[in-house]
Amino acid sequence: MLLYLTKLALVPAVAWFDVSKLPVLISAVIAVVIVLYTTYSRKSRERFKIREIAGLKAIEEAIGRATEMALPVLYTPGWGGDIQRPTTIASLNILSHIAEKTAQYNCHLLFPTHDPVIMSVAQEVVRESYARAGFIDRFKEDDIRYVTSSQFGYAAAVEGLITRLKPASIFLLGTFEAESLILAETGNIAGAIQIAGTDSTIQLSFFIVACDYTLIGEELFAASGYLSGDRSIMASIRAQDILKIIIIIFMVTAVLWASFAPSADWWVFR
Amino acid sequence: MTRKIPQIICALFGMTLFLLYFSQHPTARNLNLTILNDYFQIIFAFTLLVGVVSFVKVNLKAFERGEDRSYHLVSVIGVFIMPLLAIIWGIKGDSPFMWVFENIQVPMQATVFALLAFFVASASFRGFRARSVQATILLAAALIMLLSRSTIGDMIADQIPQIADWIRNYPSMAARRAILIGIGLGSLTTSLRVMVGIERTWLGGDK
Amino acid sequence: MKKLESRHYVFLGLFVVILLTMLLNVRLEIRVSPETQKMYNYIDSLPEGSVLMVSFDHEASAVPEIKPLALSILRHAFKKGHKLIGVSLLAEGTGIGYRLMQETAGEYNKVYGRDLVYLGFKPQYIAAILSMGESIPETFPEDYLGRPYTQFPLLDSVKNYDNVAGVISIADGSLTTHWIEYAHARYHVPVTAAVAAVMMTTYDPYISSGQLHAMVGGLRGAAEYEKLLKIGGSGRRGMLAQTSAHLYVIAMIIAGNIVYFLRRNKRVKS
Numbered sequence: 001m002l003l004y005l006t007k008l009a010l011v012p013a014v015a016w017f018d019v020s021k022l023p024v025l026i027s028a029v030i031a032v033v034i035v036l037y038t039t040y041s042r043k044s045r046e047r048f049k050i051r052e053i054a055g056l057k058a059i060e061e062a063i064g065r066a067t068e069m070a071l072p073v074l075y076t077p078g079w080g081g082d083i084q085r086p087t088t089i090a091s092l093n094i095l096s097h098i099a100e101k102t103a104q105y106n107c108h109l110l111f112p113t114h115d116p117v118i119m120s121v122a123q124e125v126v127r128e129s130y131a132r133a134g135f136i137d138r139f140k141e142d143d144i145r146y147v148t149s150s151q152f153g154y155a156a157a158v159e160g161l162i163t164r165l166k167p168a169s170i171f172l173l174g175t176f177e178a179e180s181l182i183l184a185e186t187g188n189i190a191g192a193i194q195i196a197g198t199d200s201t202i203q204l205s206f207f208i209v210a211c212d213y214t215l216i217g218e219e220l221f222a223a224s225g226y227l228s229g230d231r232s233i234m235a236s237i238r239a240q241d242i243l244k245i246i247i248i249i250f251m252v253t254a255v256l257w258a259s260f261a262p263s264a265d266w267w268v269f270r
Numbered sequence: 271m272t273r274k275i276p277q278i279i280c281a282l283f284g285m286t287l288f289l290l291y292f293s294q295h296p297t298a299r300n301l302n303l304t305i306l307n308d309y310f311q312i313i314f315a316f317t318l319l320v321g322v323v324s325f326v327k328v329n330l331k332a333f334e335r336g337e338d339r340s341y342h343l344v345s346v347i348g349v350f351i352m353p354l355l356a357i358i359w360g361i362k363g364d365s366p367f368m369w370v371f372e373n374i375q376v377p378m379q380a381t382v383f384a385l386l387a388f389f390v391a392s393a394s395f396r397g398f399r400a401r402s403v404q405a406t407i408l409l410a411a412a413l414i415m416l417l418s419r420s421t422i423g424d425m426i427a428d429q430i431p432q433i434a435d436w437i438r439n440y441p442s443m444a445a446r447r448a449i450l451i452g453i454g455l456g457s458l459t460t461s462l463r464v465m466v467g468i469e470r471t472w473l474g475g476d477k
Numbered sequence: 478m479k480k481l482e483s484r485h486y487v488f489l490g491l492f493v494v495i496l497l498t499m500l501l502n503v504r505l506e507i508r509v510s511p512e513t514q515k516m517y518n519y520i521d522s523l524p525e526g527s528v529l530m531v532s533f534d535h536e537a538s539a540v541p542e543i544k545p546l547a548l549s550i551l552r553h554a555f556k557k558g559h560k561l562i563g564v565s566l567l568a569e570g571t572g573i574g575y576r577l578m579q580e581t582a583g584e585y586n587k588v589y590g591r592d593l594v595y596l597g598f599k600p601q602y603i604a605a606i607l608s609m610g611e612s613i614p615e616t617f618p619e620d621y622l623g624r625p626y627t628q629f630p631l632l633d634s635v636k637n638y639d640n641v642a643g644v645i646s647i648a649d650g651s652l653t654t655h656w657i658e659y660a661h662a663r664y665h666v667p668v669t670a671a672v673a674a675v676m677m678t679t680y681d682p683y684i685s686s687g688q689l690h691a692m693v694g695g696l697r698g699a700a701e702y703e704k705l706l707k708i709g710g711s712g713r714r715g716m717l718a719q720t721s722a723h724l725y726v727i728a729m730i731i732a733g734n735i736v737y738f739l740r741r742n743k744r745v746k747s
Contacts, residue, residue, distance in 0.1 A: 018294045025292055035462045080651060083472075084603065086460035087453075093471045116321025121472055145328045146321040150569060151650070152382035152538040159382075164338065177650045178386060178675055185389040189484070199453045200651065201446045202679045209397035217449040221456030224469065232468050240455040247451060291663070303611040310604035361572070362622060368572055371537070375569075379538035386675075387722060391491045392484040395729040399737045409730065416727055419674065419697055420720035421505040431508065443681050450682065 030246070035239040039232050050226050050234060055195050055213035056094075059227075062169035062193045063101045072108035073098070074167040074192075076158055076183070077174030079151045080200060083117045086221065087199045091174040092118075092125050093224035098171065099129035103138055111144040112161060114154040119146040155179035159186045172196040172211065173220065176203045184210035197223075277467045284465040325349060411437050491725055498721040505716050512684070513701040516691040517553070519643075519669060525558040527642040528635060532656065533565040533574030534602075539649030539673050540573060545699035545712035546671040547574075547647045551581040553706055554645075555592070560631050562641070563595040564609075564617070566602040566652055574647075575621055590629040597621035603655055610638050610664040638666035643690070649673040653680060657688050671698070 066073045075095055081088040095111070102109040109126065113119050123144045130139040147157035159182060162170065170187040172180070172194065180196075180203040187194045188210050196207035197215025207214045215223065218240065225233035254267040283305070290302045326349060329342040355367040362368070400406040417423035418434030463469035523529075531551070535543050554561055563578045565571040575595050582593050596617040599605035608616040613635055614626045626632055634640055644666055646653040653670045661668045667690045670680060674695025683689035693702055696719050699712025 016293050016295045016298070018292055021292050028288075031458055032462065035459050036466070039463070039466075039468060086457035086464075089464055089469065089472050090456070090460055093469070096471045116317040116319075116324065119324060120317075120320060124473070125471060142328045142331060146324050148325075149321070150379065151536050152379040156378075156382045160341070178383065178673070181389050181393065182382070182385055185393060199457075200679070201449050201453075202676065204449070206393070209393045218452035218456035221453075221460050224460075224463075224471070230468075233463060236459045236463055236468070240452075240459055243455050243458075244451070299611050303608055303615060306604040306608040306611070307616055310601045311599075314600045362575075371569075371572060376537040376540055376573075379536065379569075380541055383538035384541075387495075388488045388491055391726050391729055392487050394726050395483075395487050395733040398730045398733060400734055401737075409734075413727055413730065416723045419695065420723040421507050421716055422720050422724060424506075424508045431510065435511075438678060438681055439685065442678060443685060446678070447682050 031239075031243055034242050035236055038239040038242065039236045041235075050222060050237060053215065053219050053222070053226060055197060055215045055219065056223055056226050058193075058195055058213050059094075059098060059171075060101065062171075062195060063098065063105060063107055065193055066102075066168035067105040067107045069168045071168035072110050072165055073102055073169045073171070074110045074112075074158075074162060074165070074187075075171040075173070076112050077118060077122075078172065078176035078198065078200075079114045079154050079179050080177045081118075081175030082115055083121060085175060087175045088118060090221045090224060091197075092122060094171070094173055094220075094227065095122060096125050096129050097227040099126040100133045103130040103133035103135040106135070106138060109143060110161065110165070110167065112147045112154075112158050113145070114147060114149050114151075116146050119144055151177065151179060155182045158183055162186045162190050162192070166190050167192050170194045172198070172207065173215070174198065176200050176207075181206040181210065187211075273470065273473050276473055277470070281465050281467065284461070322349065411442075487729060491722065494721050494725045495718050498718040499715075501717060502714065503717045504713050505720060507697070507700050507704060507713075507716060509701045509704060510698075512691065513693045513698050513705070516550075516669060516671075516693040517702065517705045519691045520550070520553050520557060520559070523557070523559060523642055526560060528560045528562065528631070528640065529554055530562045530564060530638075530641050530644045531574070531578070532644060532646045532648075532652075533563065533570035533577075534567055534646050534652035534656075535573075535649035535673075536567055536569040537573065541711075542673050542696055542699075543647060543649055543671075544573075544577065545696065545710050545715070546693060546702070547577050548581060548710060549699055549702035549706060549708075549712065550645060550647070550671050550693070551577060552584065552708065553702070555581055555585040555587055556706075559642075560591075561593045562613075562631070562635065563593065563597075563621075564605075565598045566605055566655075568598050568600070570647075571598040571621070591631055594629050594631050595621040596626075602652060603659060606655055606659045607663070610660060610666075613637055638664040641666060643667040643669060645669050645671065647671045648676065650676065651679060653689070654683075657683050661688055670694075674698075 063073060075098060077088055077091045081091075099109055111122050111126065113122065123141055126144055127136070127139050130136050148154055162183070163186060167190070170192045172183055172187075173196065176198045177200060180198070180200070184194060184196060184207055194211035195213045195215075196211040197220040198204060198207065199217055199220065201217070204214065204216060222237050225237050250267070257264055257267070286301075287305065290298050293299070326346060329345045333339055333342040333346070352367065352370065355365070355370060359365040359367060394412070398409045398412055400409055414430060414434050414437065417426065418431045423430040423434070460469065464472065531554075533547070551561070561578065563574050565574050575597070578593055578595055582589065587593055597620065599616060605616060614632070618626055620626065620629070638644075638660060644656055644660055646656045646668065648670060649672070653668070653672060656668045660666050668688070669691045670689060670693075672680065672692060672694045674697070677692065677694040680689055680692055684692055693699075696712055696715045699710065700716045703710040703712045
C-alpha cells in the first residue's frame with residue numbers, strides 16, 4: 001500500500017516535470033523575473049538612457065535623401081527569418097518608425113519579402129504608420145509584396161528592384177544569409193545610402209564592408225525602444241545589461257574554478 | 271478588442287509551449303505534437319495561399335500598367351506552369367516538373383549564388399585597405415584565411431592552416447560568442463515584451 | 478555602350494581565372510583538416526547498421542558546392558553499412574536529396590525500405606524538427622513516394638530521435654542551428670553537419686561547445702573527405718579553381734592597397 005501511494009505521489013510528478021531540465025527552468029525564471037521587474041518597476045523606468053546608435057540616428061538622413069532625390073526607399077528583412085523570430089519582430093518595429101517618416105515626407109516605400117506572413121504583418125504595420133502620420137491615402141498595399149520563398153529567387157528579385165528603381169536609401173534589417181552581400185553590393189553599386197543590421201554573425205562582416213551603417217546584433221533589438229522612446233520598452237533593455245552582468249560573473253567564476261580544480265564541471269549543462 | 275484577442279492567443283501559446291518544454295509526460299508530448307504538427311502546418315498552408323494571391327495580383331497590376339512587362343509576364347507564367355506540371359505529371363522521378371526544376375531553376379539559382387564570388391572579389395578590392403593598425407590586422411587575418419582554405423596554404427607552410435585555425439577558434443569565436451549572447455538576450459526580452467503585450471507593433475500598432 | 482568601371486574588370490578577371498582553371502582539370506594534393514577527420518571518424522566508428530537521419534537542408538542554388546559533400550557523406554555511410562533515413566526541411570532540397578540517396582544507394586547495392594528510406598519534405602522547419610522528436614511516423618505518415626511509413630522494415634523500430642544514432646544536416650544556410658538548438662538541446666540526439674564554406678564559422682562556437690559533434694565544410698571539405706575515402710570526385714576536381722580564385726582575391730586585395738597608398742601619397746604631396 002505504502003509502495004503504491006509512493007508511486008502515485010512520485011511517478012506523475014517526475015513524468016510531468018523533466019528534472020534534467022531544472023537548470024534551464026531556473027535560468028529562465030531568473031531571466032523572466034529580471035525582465036518583468038525592470039519593465040514594470042517605476043524606479044527602473046526613470047533616469048534611463050540608451051547610448052546613441054549611429055545607424056538609427058542616420059534613418060532620418062536616409063529618408064530625407066530619398067525625398068530630396070525623389071527616389072524610393074527600399075526596406076527588406078532578409079531571407080533567413082520568419083514571423084516567429086524575435087529579429088523579425090524587431091525589424092518590423094523599425095519598419096513602423098520608417099514608414100511613419102516616409103508617409104510624412106511623401107516618399108515611396110518598397111518592402112519586398114520572402115514570407116507571406118511577414119508580408120501580411122508588414123502591410124498592417126505600414127498601414128497603421130501611415131494612418132498615425134495622417135496620410136493613409138498615401139499607403140499602397142502592393143508596395144509591401146511577397147516575391148518568392150526561394151533564397152536566391154528572393155535575392156534576384158530584390159537585386160532587380162534595386163537595379164531598376166535605384167532607391168536612394170536601402171534598409172537591410174533582419175535575418176540575412178548568403179544573399180546579404182549580393183544585396184549590399186548591388187545597393188552600393190546603385191549608390192544608395194545603406195543601413196543594415198542582422199543577428200547573423202557571419203553576415204555582419206559583409207554588411208560592415210558594403211554598407212554605410214551596421215547595427216550589430218542586439219542593437220537591432222534595442223531599436224524599438226530607441227526609436228519610439230517608450231519607457232517600458234527602454235526599461236526592458238536594461239534587463240539585458242543586468243543579465244549580461246550575471247552571465248559575466250558566472251563565466252569568470254567558472255573559469256577561475258576550472259583553473260584551480262580542472263576536474264570540476266558543475267557549470268556544464270547536459 | 272481586435273488587438274486584445276491576438277495578444278491573448280500569443281501569450282497563451284507562448285506560455286503553453288514554454289511549459290511543455292519542461293515536461294516528458296505523454297499528455298504534454300501529445301499536445302506539443304498537435305500544436306507543432308497540425309496547427310503550424312495548417313497555418314503554413316493558408317499563408318502560402320496569401321503569398322501566391324498577392325504575388326499574382328502585384329504582377330498582373332504592374333503588367334497592366336506597362337512597367338517592365340517581360341519580367342512580370344515570366345513571373346506569372348512561372349507561378350501557373352509549375353503547379354500545372356505537378357498536378358498533371360506529379361513531382362517525382364523523371365517528371366516534367368523535375369526536368370524544369372533541375373534544368374532551369376537549379377542553374378538559374380546557382381548563377382545568382384555564384385554572383386557572390388564576384389561580389390566578394392569587388393568588396394575585397396574596395397574594403398580591405400590598410401588604413402589603420404586594426405584594419406591591417408583584419409587584412410592580415412583575411413589573407414591567412416584565404417590561403418588556408420586553398421591548397422596553396424599547405425604548400426607555402428604547415429603553419430598557415432594552424433594559424434587560420436587559431437584565428438577561427440580564438441579571437442573570431444570569442445567575438446562571435448559575445449555577439450551571440452547579446453542576440454540571445456535581445457531575443458529573450460523582445461519575446462517577453464511580445465508575450466506580455468508591451469510590444470504591439472507586430473499587430474500593426476497600439477490601438 | 479556604357480563605360481566599364483573597375484569592378485567590371487575585377488569581375489571579368491575572376492571569370493577568366495575560374496574558367497581556365499576548370500578547363501585544366503588538374504588535381505592538387507591537399508592536407509586533411511582535423512575537423513574533416515573528426516567527421517570521418519564519427520561515421521566510421523558507429524556500429525554497422527546504425528540508423529542515421531540525413532537532412533537535406535539546402536536550396537537548389539548551393540548544389541555545386543553541396544553535392545560533392547553530400548555524395549562523400551552518403552558513400553561513407555553506405556560503405557560502412559549504416560541505414561539512412563532521408564528528410565528535407567527546405568522544399569528545393571527534397572528532389573535533390575532523393576536523387577543523391579538513390580544514386581549512392583545504387584552504387585552500394587542498397588535496398589530501398591531495408592537500407593534507406595526517403596521521407597521527403599516537411600514545411601515549417603522548427604516545428605518539423607520538434608515534431609519528429611515526439612513522433613517521426615506522425616510527422617511523416619508516408620515516404621516521399623507516398624507509401625505508408627509502416628510498410629518499411631527499416632522504420633519498424635524508429636519512433637523518434639531515441640531510435641536514431643545521429644542527425645547529419647547537409648545545409649547551405651543556418652538550418653543546422655535549428656537542429657542543434659531543438660533536436661540536440663531538447664532531445665539529445667547527436668548532430669553533425671556538412672555545410673557550405675561560407676557558413677562554417679557560424680558553427681564554430683557550437684563545435685567548440687560540443688553541441689555540434691562534427692562538421693565538414695565547403696569544396697575543400699569535400700575534397701578532403703574524398704581523399705579519406707580514396708575516391709575521386711568533384712570536390713578534388715574543383716580545388717584548383719577554388720585555389721586560383723582565392724589567389725585572385727588576394728591579388729585584388731594587394732592591388733586595392735597599392736591604389737589606396739598611391740592615391741594617399743598623391744594627396745599628401747598636393
